[in-house]
């Protein structure tokens with residue numbers, strides 16, 4: 001049993017705090033102890049666009065199975081308790097999460113000033129080197145926002161404690177870099193759920209494991225005004241159950257090809273991190289955690305993950321090549337979009353496998369007989385076109401699909417409900433999803 005953390009300067013609490021789980025405690029120990037311990041159970045938080053939580057929970061259960069010791073859906077993500085060596089491959093395999101965080105600590109707090117003592121007493125020196133740049137982001141829940149008000153100030157107070165800690169222990173102070181930090185910390189401050197209410201708020205302190213969002217797969221070239229977030233595209237393909245049987249998938253508003261690329265990776269069972277893993281095997285360092293002391297100093301974990309990455313890249317390259325042509329189809333009115341989609345597909349060697357053409361979705365006929373599924377993201381009046389134009393487009397599209405795509409299924413991403421009110425088809429699925437600032441729905445139809 002490890003001793004509790006002593007918070008000598010913990011102002012008005014004047015008490016010794018226990019970490020939420022004994023196992024989580026090892027994360028704040030000097031590297032000597034971290035390496036020697038066999039215990040590596042940790043708590044993680046995976047964030048995702050709102051609406052994807054239950055699909056993410058399902059994906060996580062499927063991947064981690066018995067190695068999970070806890071799993072709770074929360075607003076905009078899931079909390080996962082498991083062993084770090086099992087979690088890392090999942091972190092790099094999730095198609096739905098936006099970011100992955102490892103929990104470093106959890107404390108009750110009364111006011112923002114408490115953050116200084118907490119951070120000054122935290123052993124940051126076993127997590128990062130003072131030469132590494134860092135940033136701190138704070139997220140409040142509604143109650144914390146109302147009472148504590150200033151999340152920037154929260155980050156600043158915590159940063160002051162961190163910097164003073166380093167100055168005391170090493171004689172040097174690390175530098176903040178908001179744009180390109182090597183280490184990103186996250187503070188989540190929420191209303192305390194503890195019934196004994198030692199303090200009104202609970203602070204949970206995390207490190208961002210990858211730095212770049214997990215939804216950034218590395219295949220997207222810039223130049224399109226409304227590309228779909230990769231994890232929302234993957235969710236649509238998963239809700240459509242694509243890959244369960246041999247069938248065609250069509251995206252007639254293909255844009256940059258996101259839906260087709262995510263479908264190809266699902267079909268080939270290639271992790272969405274494929275391109276980043278390939279970068280890593282070529283000597284680049286695509287994820288922050290590769291620079292984190294906890295990872296660098298755990299040689300067993302390091303070589304285990306790099307073996308896993310090598311296998312995924314070798315197998316992935318082969319299985320992407322095996323996707324038959326004639327399965328994945330895309331078209332768009334805009335020739336520039338087609339060029340972008342081609343370029344993105346080529347990053348994964350898919351430019352010959354996926355069939356692209358220029359054309360109007362409202363006249364495009366199915367590329368083959370059913371079974372097949374249309375998964376698509378027509379312009380819905382926020383970033384492209386007006387709401388009226390979109391409503392008309394959705395109506396015309398639904399009529400075209402109803403008349404010409406018999407035996408297919410269709411999954412459409414739609415914005416404002418007014419847009420799809422005129423569709424005379426019965427939905428087989430209706431999933432609310434938050435796409436950035438926009439409340440959307442994924443609507444599923446069986447076309448008889």
Ligand SMILES: C[S@@+](CC[C@H](N)C(=O)[O-])C[C@H]1O[C@@H](n2cnc3c(N)ncnc32)[C@H](O)[C@@H]1O
Nearest residue numbers: 227228253255256258332333334360361377379
């Ligand atoms: C919201 S974007 C799709 C974004 C795409 N999912 C991606 O991730 O890049 C809509 C696309 O539909 C295309 N478009 C608009 N009206 C169309 C029509 N009638 N037929 C075919 N494409 C159309 C636009 O050129 C644009 O590329």
